[in-house]
Amino acid sequence: MTKYGLRARVYILTIIPTLVVGILLASYFTFNRNQQLDNFVIEQGVNVIEPLAIAAEIGLSRYNREKVKALISVTHRKMSPLIKSIAVYDKHNQLFVTSNYHRNIRLLQSDPKLPLPQSTQVEIYPDRIILRAPIWAEAEGSFAAFSDGKPELLGYISMQYNKDRALLLQFRDTTVALFIVLFGVLISVLFAFQLSKHVTQPITNMVKIVDRIRQGRLDARVEGSYTGELGLLKHGINSMAKSLAEYHEEMHQSIDQATSDLRETLEQIEIQNIELDIAKKEAQQGAKAKSEFLANMSHELRTPLNGVIGFARQLLKTPLNNNQADYLLTIEKSANNLLAIINDILDFSKLEAGKLKLERIEFNFRDTINDVVTLLAPSAQDKHLELNLLIDPDVPEGLRGDPLRLQQIFTNLLGNAIKFTHQGEITVSITLVKKQGQQVVLNASVQDSGIGISKEQQAQLFQAFKQADTSINREYGGTGLGLVITQKLVQQMGGDITLESEPEQGSSFSFDVHLELANMVLGAPLPLNALRKLSLLSYEPHHLSQKVINGLAQQWQLNLQSVSDQQQWQQALAEFNGTAVIGHSDWNSLEPLYQKITEAKQKQLEVIVLVNSSDPDVHQAIIDAGAKYCLSKPLNHRKFAQALVDDLQEDVRVISPISRASRVKLQLKVLAVDDNAANLKLISAMLNELVSQVDTCSNGLEAITKAEEQHYDLILMDIQMPILDGISATQKIRKQSRNQQTPIIAVTAHALAGEKEQLLAQGVDDYLAKPIDESSLEKLIHRWQPNAKQLTTNNKGLTAKPSTSLEFENSSLSWKLAMQRANNNQSLALDMFGMLQESFDEIEPAIQQLLNQQLDVDEFVLIIHRFRGGCAYSGCQRLEDLSATIEDSLRQAHQVTEIEPELLELSDEIDKVKQAAKQLYQQLAES
Structure with missing residues (x-):
């Protein structure tokens, strides 16, 4: 049954139209009648009041109250009870x-x-x-005055007219209309009842018969005599019942036969299921064995094959006869085909079984974080940023976890902070959140005063290949994977990472990590007993740097007196006896620092200087000014402790490179332009030993600005740079600047045929290939400035004991070559190598994106070009050669498929360099 049956519908469709029509007609006639009665009453009242106003004019004009009252009283009595009251008002x-x-x-x-x-x-x-009519002075013989030919208004007459009779008539008419409507509805109900009885009863009987058929009683039939549509429905139901009975009989016969067949089929399926289950288990075991084998053999398969390809290409560069060259080309082609197949298999195995697993090894937490901060400190110092590391004294030093992945997290966050901060400070803070049993929860934050991130940019910051700056000429570069990797690593360590940032207000990344306490603290113990005996006077204007010193003093139980301004410094010097620690941030202006060193030395105090610079020349100048030790910010706790107890090894004292005999410098002003920080740092160091003044900038736009402001004797211009390339910058300098005639030397790692001729045709004067050799640079300067005035500088005052010699050679890293490229400056060589390691975070994801066709070839060429420049000065000859091969191949053929083996070989070589770096740093620590 439906919600509204046929009976209900008959009633509704019969009664409702009658009711609606009746109500509408009754409402119309009632409303019309009421209007007529109101109009009649108003018209009757007007017919009374207007003659009355005329008649009252004489009495009102003569101010005869009795006459007017008599007039209105007579009218009131005659029209009572229709009139309740009549009043006359004068003109006031x-x-x-x-x-x-x-x-x-x-x-x-x-x-x-x-x-x-x-x-x-x-x-x-x-x-x-209420009716009101004016009384005018217009009767003949009236005493009222006239104004401007018009009769004067003497007042008005007002009358209250009752509607009682009209309301009674309206009520009567409304009641009559209501009774008429109710009578019409009653008639409709009677008709609806009769119609329902003759239609719904037969249908109800038929529904009952259909329900009996539905229950399986197929012999039920509709009885009775019906005509019209009901008769047709009766015959249809009876025919349906008869057909169903026939089909039911046939169905029973078919079911019996199908049941017999199904029994036989089920027996066969059961046998097949058993066989399939056995085959499935065998297939799973085979697939598992295949995945484990491929996962274990990935490096062993790819490494020797990359070696075959690499050495075949190296052999092709040697003199060969035709047969030998043909054989080698065949070997290379076959190896490339095999490598493509192996890579497909390895990719499939990674999808099945390749997941990152964190190590659980014991490590020294403070040393691990110090390594990251020390590695990235030069980048911050070059931008005059104050970098501080605040580790809460409650944080345990001995922990168990994955130090390499932990360093990767801090490297990504701190590297981003340095990249996006142009002035101010960066602070790394680490606190203990919870320590329960062997479980330790640490909270770390990296805060900067950089450009900040808007809410819209934050929404896509932790998405792969997404960046805040997506314009074509991105100022900061990068692949957009660093924060995604960081987030995944933090989550695997049981924590989560959050971001708080506002545009131009800096950013703060905060995350938690879950680690375990180590059974023992690794690393050399600190001389705590000797430290407790010391008295320390610390002068540090920067409050966060002072906070670092205060934390270490509290942890080591030092007797510390802190001052932050000149007046406090003078007062403390008068009464202090011990070691003075002087902090200084602006390494471009050392005179205030020299003054404080002199003041401390006059009081017979030992002086330790903390300077925001890793430049060995700056450190040596500070030591020459009277400081006992000069340490770089951010403060390394081990070096600081050793300096305080005078137990520092010889190589901790920062000394200039191996002293040379008197060096001839030229009185020249040179501008060096390069977007690669490592290249720029090295070429600046080389130029500072050859010329009197060196200015640097990192892109072509800055070069144009400086060329418009100052005149230079020589300009060294990198070719491929963001914002504005070297060729465009050269052409603009030639058109309009103070250096239209200045020699401009192209500095580039390109070695393609005809490259030099193309550059010379586009406006440069000469060509200098990377990696830059000091002798080649010196010859080039003398060639273009043969008449430059010579300045002789004697370095005897800077002569110091040479740095500890370090012998480290393997196939991936030659420290001897790195020292040669760094002009035998070990500190500079270490900086160059550190910058190369930083670039791994950019090049490795870019390789995977290129292989997966997620990165544009032109963008990868820019990345590999920057990476190649860093390799040139770090002693990684094989890494440099692979980068050069990949870049040149992409520039010529623009086909990724042709260099896939080299890309995979480059990834393997980067892993080898990382392993060599660990051995190198371990050897440095032990030397």
């Missing part, structure tokens, strides 16, 4: 006379704020009508 709107004074007499008065009525007015209320 004051009551003159009334026929019936009552408490609501003021209702008859016109609003005092409005002018007197000039014509008949009608005010209709639910139970009464």
Whole structure:
């Protein structure tokens, strides 16, 4: 049954239209009748008041109250009870006379704020009508004055007319209309009942029969005599029942046969299921063995094959006869085909079983974080940023976890902070959140005062290949994977990473990591007993740097006196006896620092200087000024402790490179332009030993600005740079600047045929290939400035004991070559190598994106070009050769498929360099 049956629908469709039509007609006639009655009453009232106003004119003009009252009283009595009251008001709107004074007499008065009525007015209320008519002085023989030829308004007459009779008639008419509507509805109900009885009863009987058929009683039939559509429905139901009975019989026979067949089929399926289950287990075991084998053999398969390809290509570069060259080309082609197949298999195995697993090894937490901060400190110092590491004294030093992945997290966050901060400070803070049993939860944050990140940019910051700056000429570069990797690593360590940032207000990345306590603290122990005996006077204007010193003093139980301004410094010097620690941030202006060293030395104090620079020349100049030790910020706790107890090894004292004999410098002003920080740092170091003044900038736009402001004797211009390339910058300098005639030397790692000729044709004067050799640079300067004035500088005052010699050679890293490229400056060589390691975070994801066709070839060429420049000065000859091969191949053929083996070989070589770096740093620590 439906919600509304046929009976209900008959009633609804019969009664509702009648009810609606009746209500509408009754409403119309009632409303019309009420309007007619109201109009009649108003018309009757107007016919009374207007003659009355004319008749009252003589009495009002003569101010005869008795006459007017008699007039209105007669009218009131004749029209009672229709008229409740009549009142006459003079021209001042004051009551003159009334026929019936009552408490609501003021209702008859016109609003005092409005002018007197000039014509008949009608005010209709639910139970009464107020009429007002003006009284004019226009009767013959009137004593009233005339104004401007018009009769004067003497006042007005007001009358309250009752609607009682009209309301009674309206009620009567409404009641009659309502009874008529109800009578019509009653008639409709009677008709609907009769119609329902003759239609719904047969249908109800048929529904019952259909329900019996549905229950399986197929012999049920509809009885009775029906005509029209009901008769057709009766015959249809009976025919359906008969057909169903026949089909039911046939179905029973078919079911019996199908049941017999199904039994046989089920027996066969059961046998097949058993066989399939056995085959499935065998296949799973085979797949598992295949995945484990491929996962274990990935490096062993790819490494020797990359070696075959690499050495085949190296052999092709040697003199060969035709047969030998043909054989080698065949070997290379076959190896490339095999490598493509192996890579496909390895990619499939990674999808099945390749997941990152964190190590659980014991390590020294403070040393691990110090390594990251020390590695990235030069980048911050070059931008004059104050970098601080604040580790809470409650944080345990001996922990168990994955130090390499932990360093990767801090490297990504700190590297981003340095990249996006142009001035101010960067602070790395680490605190203990919880320590329960062997479990330790640490909270770390990296705060900067950089450009900040908007809410829209934050929404896509932790998405792969997404960056805040997505424009074509991105200022900061990068692949957009660093933060995604960081987030995944933090999550695998049981924590989560959050970001708080506002544009131009800096950013703060905060995350938690879950680690375990180590059974023992690794690393050399600190001389705590000797430290407890010391008295320390610390002068540090920068409050965060002072906070670092205070934390170490508290942890080591030092007797520390801290000052932060000149007045406090002078007062403390007068009474202090011990070691003075002087912090200085601006390494471009050392005179204030020299003054404080002199003041401390006059008090016979030992001086340790903390300077925001890793430049060995700056350190040596500070030591020459009287400091006992010069340490770089951010403060390394081990070096600081050893310096305090005078137990520092010889190589900790920062000394200049191996002293040379008197060096001839040229009085020249040179501008060096390069977007690679490592290249720029090295070429600046080389130029500072050859010329009197060196200016640097990192892109072509900066070079144009400096060329417009100053004149230079020589400009060294990198070719491929962001924002504005070297060729465009050269052409603009030639057109309009102070250096239109200045020799401009192209410095590039390109070695393609015809490259030098193309550059010379585009406006440069000469060509200098990377990696830059000091002798080649010196020859080039003398060639273009043969008449430069010579300045002789004697370095005897800077002569110091040479740095500890370090012998480290393997196939991936040659420290001897790195020292040669760094002009035998070990500190500079270490900086160059550190910058190369930083670039791994950019090149490795870029390789995977290129292989997966997620990165544009032109963008990868820019990345590999920057990477190649860093390799040139770090002693990684094989890494440099692979980068050069990949870059040159992409520039010529622009096909990724042709260099896939080299890309995979480059990834393997980067892993080898990382392993060599660990051995190198371990050897440095032990030396």
